[in-house]
Amino acid sequence: MMYLSKWQLPSSLGKNPYSLHRILWKAFPGEEGTRRPFLFRADCNGKNLSVIMLSDREPLPVEGDYLLRANPFDIRLSPSPYAFTLRANPVKRLSQARCRVPVVGEDSLRNWLIRKTEGICSFEKVIVSHREEMHFRKAGIPGKIVSVDYEGLLAPHDPEALLLLIKQGIGPAKAFGCGLLLLKRL
Secondary structure, eight states: OEEEEEEEEEGGGGSSHHHHHHHHHTTSTTOTTSOOOEEEEEEEETTEEEEEEEESSOOOOOTTTOEEEEEEEOOOOOSSOEEEEEEEOOEEEOTTTOOEEEOOSHHHHHHHHHHHTTTTEEEEEEEEEEEEEEEEEETTEEEEEEEEEEEEEEEESSHHHHHHHHHHOSSSOGGGTOOOEEEEEO
């Protein structure tokens, strides 16, 4: 059983994605230092920050009444096509420096997603709709990630593996709102 929750926070809390992640962690008291029990996606719509969270346990309200609702979510996938959205942090490793750098170019971005889901699903359509640099500070040290929004249609080949991928997330930077694959039945 999973939980799908909706949050609404002041947009000022979205300026530092690491700070937003720390606020969301407070919904799982006593879990600090363990595996993150949730994935989330944040979108700013004017003065509010709308957050969708998928968690493996029910989140508790945090200060500020940010949690609007949390519903049990039993995911059952069929082989029929789904519309999907994904905010991801597509990166590749440079062999010499062993550091991660952003993937660039629409074809390379599509190929990154296809590689991450190989054997699990196929894509009938993939649109790279938005690319954004996110700047943050962690322990006073500045950092940057590049997020990319994908949308389109996919068809599951292995529904159980796709379900596991949904629960684990796709790619790095999950603490910054990346990796949550959202599906909608057609």
